[in-house]
Amino acid sequence: MSVAACAGLVERGDPDRFRAAMAAPVAAREKLFPLYAFNLEVARAPFVTKEPMIAEMRLQWWRDVVEQIAGGGPVRAHEVATPLAQVARETALPEPALDALVAARRWDIYSDPFEDQAALDAHVDATAGGLMWLSAKALGAGDDEEAAIRKAGFGHGVALWLMAIPAFEERNKRPLVDGRPEAVVEFARRGLAALKGARKARPSKAAIPALRAAWQAEGILKRAVAEPGRVAHGALAPSPAGSAAALAIRAATGRW
Template identity: 40%
Template sequence: MSIETCAEMLRKSDPDRFLATMTAPPDVRAKLFPLYAFNLEVAHLPWVSAEPMITEMRLQWWQDSIAAVFRGDTPDPHEVLTPLAGVIRAHDLQQQEFHDLIEARRRDTYAQPFTETPQLWQYLQDTSGNLMAIAARMLGVGSGGIKAAQDYGTAAGLANYLLAVPELKARGRMPLPEDSEDTVQSMAREALAMLDQNSNISALKPALPALLTACQARPILKAVAKQPAKVGQGQLQRSDFRRKGRLLVNSMLGRW
């Protein structure tokens, strides 16, 4: 039940986010690692059991536990919830953002297809967008910058989602509302516009350690905008060298 436990979870299962967080000072890591470990736990739940009811119960446990923390209750010892509760108590966070993030994973539980593009955008906002918004609040971004952080996270979420499309299809999912190159190209272009719109907003500077977790999104989205066939072909993954190099440069230059 420590920050180190949360960090190790990220190192094993979400290495890009782990490395981005490691660029931050220790006090910032202590805020972000529990949040990201929570996100990892919730995101993985629909994939670790073939029984939707079991996943539902675990998701509801997280909903109830987070609600109890916001009420001021002290949770039973838990490797992720305990440090996360300490972070929640120390910052002016919004329970609704946690709630919507968890609820969005119910769609994954039942393999519900996206029948319209706005549904996918909403899913990305509720998951990746809200995760970025929560992190931004933790790091001191004021109310005027939260929407920008959420939009930035949503756009980055699309990049990660498009990376996962081949795997989702292999698991029998229908990840895209319209499985066409025109659709993914249009979404990639829209996401790039969202990144551009929010890349120089001074109000977001306190959230740089969180924004760095999305630093791989732009080259991925550019590749899709140029050659959308790469999504279905599984040709979007970047080498470790290029990913780490981009993270290092962005961290040194203080850009996102």
């Protein structure tokens, strides 16, 4: 039940966040990997079964873990829950953000569309935005940085969401409130604006390793704006060589 086990899970299931974490100092990785593994386990929970009741139970298991962590008592022994508890308690991670990250995944269980754009935005904020904030706070970011860091997470989340559209549609989900090209462009532009706002706020040095998880987001969103048809065809991802080079430059220069 170690950080190494969490790192292995992330490497296999979330390779881009794994690469971003590996560009961070070792001390930062020890906090990032349990959080990224937690996010991965929660994101997977709705898809390991076709039975909504079982999926609900899996998510509730993680909500119970969050409650146990916040309560300060024993936490269920688990390869992710145990190191997560250590990180969350050592860095005073807020229970509401941890719980919201799990609760938002209930949407993945069912086929109901989002009620409106505000509901989709709230989902992206609770998942990608919440994870970015929790990660940055675990590394020492101040509470006064939460709004800016969540903006970075929202921008990253929009990029991830647009990349996932084909997979959602294969599962008969309706991931967009408005799927017209002009609406896709507007969504991507709001993601870019969120990233710009986060950079303008100049997050602290402590937050940078967490923010670096979004290193590909700007390019993905710009491609969606320029050619929204790429979204439906799953053609937003950067080239592997370009992606690796961009991450290396950011790591070398201390940017995100």
